[in-house]
Amino acid sequence: MADEEEDIPRPVGANQEDIDLTDETQDFRFLDKLTVNASGAASLPKRGQKDFESHDTKLQSDTLEASRQAMHNVLSWTRVHTEKSRILGMYHPESNMAYVEKVKTKHFENMGKAKGGKEWLLPEEALFLIERGSMDCRWPVNKSNGENEEELTIEDGAPMSLQAAYAAFIGFEGGVGGKLTLEMFTVYSGLKRAGYFVFRAGCWDDDRGTLQPLAHHQDPNKAGGYLSRFFTEIWRRISTHMYPIPKANLQFGPLVKPGLYRSYADVYRLLQIIPTHDRTAPPKFHLESDPNNPFRIHYDVYKSGTGKFRKAHRGPPDFRVAVINARETSLPTADQLNDLLATTPYDPASPQDQMYKKLKHGSRNVILAVVDNGIPSYIRFSDSDFSDIKLYERNGRIPRGKGGGRGRGGGRGRGRGRGR
């Protein structure tokens, strides 16, 4: 019989912390009440209760009208640049990028690339700056009109509207061999709005990413002096039966021969005869290189607020994100997932972590940003090492988790005749 508790649907929104405000269409009338706390999570003080269905009252239609009007007003805001705060950019059609000559804001601490005395912005960076109302981008002047090029400044170019910016930076991308799609931009701007620093991962122009080899970690067993290591080794040889069992013997058994066993772990170890995927072997691609493979890492994402950030020396990213279009792509096959994970670095959990956390963290991991028509959803895939993290080797106390349920009877374990 299933747990009774599970059968009762939990009341929606019982736990305030579980509410993700971006999950629902929010009432624009409450926009001025929006607060963003220190951790970056947005919250609305008290949300206007929505209705279940229409009941044809004037109150309801008036409230709806007010919300729609508020929405209309907010969406009508124009992007205005004052002389002081504006970033003046110029669109460069040959590369589908934009450049800025005078850099004066903090945005360029985490975007853009200096080249030839100008700061060059990738399509998504330029589009994001235009969209958030920071950059005044201009179209290049049509040179076939016979104008004197030398006299023209950036300001002589026609201002680029938001619509034009989308048409150019997203629409013209294919024309220059670029790969930015609207889905990738949706993810980029969503992460930027959430305060992350986002950069293109290194392999945009290649057919696929590069294999990330295993990092050489020091074996914790090797610590200590020669002498103690020697005795440890002797004791290990005496106490464990690590020798492989010949295949022929398996037919007749027994797997566990009569003998001296000092712990159950030794017995379990002998029972392990099914081969598993070896995560210590160097990773390999399973599929042929294919430029159309949708599963590739697009963005390196860094948490902000961790000290001074330098875009030129930014170190390994906190997250790696692959953008997937939910309408065109299905779940990755095992081979596709293997190839994607092989391009992420070997990143095991800390040995001090609890087992569940270790398994969840996996040895390699990647975040899939699945976009369904403008709505992104982030899913983390990790390679869980069930073969390396063994239940029977779990040492010490039972962790006292919240969901422990039956495990809470900690007193029972203590009474097991250690004779303290």
Place this chain on the structure above:
Amino acid sequence: MGSVTEPFPISRIAGRYLLFDIDVISYARRTHNTCGVLIGTLPNLSQQNVFLGIPLELMPEEARVLIERGHAYIVDDEETHRKGFLQMSREDRLAYLQYMDELGLEASMESKRKLEERAAKALKGKDLSSSLKQKHAGPAPSEATSNGDEESLFDSSEPGVQPKASQSNLIPHFITPATSYPPLSHPPVDRGLPLPEVPRSYPLFRYMHSKGYFSTPGLRFGCHYTIYPGDPLRFHSHFLATGLDWDEEFDLLDVIGGGRLGTGVKKSYLLGGEDPTADAVTEQSDNGASVEVRPVRTFSIEWAGM
């Protein structure tokens, strides 16, 4: 709110369907129960994901319904912009720049007026306006200085000295408009462009749309559409909908999963599909556009929890 004439243009950029005009966005929402998804960043509110702005991304299904019924038409925005801006004539460019300057000057005056208004309000709130006005006759307003409120000090003294800010010394602001019209003129209706490609769940979408329901993408609940009985601004959604083919076999576990999830979030799971064997009926819109549809059957699934 500006008026919208039908059919209105839908921008197609890189195979996606977008709306940039706020009047069109409001109009489609009010008149054609089409809400789409706002994907843009709001200027000045660019550090949050709760409220988003223009552009509005339409599902291909939404774009297709609007086009089939003759309410909208597709514009190839890449081509329009390539022609319109990269090959813009000198006269057009200068006229556009001058037009933007005028808008910028207006914006500049508007922001100045707002600043003054705010200052006056702040002073009123502090009950300082009267005392400050008296001080103006005398030398320096020392009382306000000691308050340390720089903004109110600055703004209150200026309008006092120059009653009306002269337009000539205002620097026009620079404006990034939301749409490219003007300077471009609306392109003519081009019926040659193909209809948006839609998934096979489209018949269910069209059916629910024709009944006045609002739909948003269903990714958050693992279905095709989240369906609302009215504007999602005001109403909770009722259905998590999945559109299937008439004879399609599917996993029974999907029904269990959908039913439990839906019930858990106070919605019900909806399955539906079009009957290909039934006779097609021609539906006529008010504006003369006609479309052939086949009947759709829907089933609502709920976790009974007995």
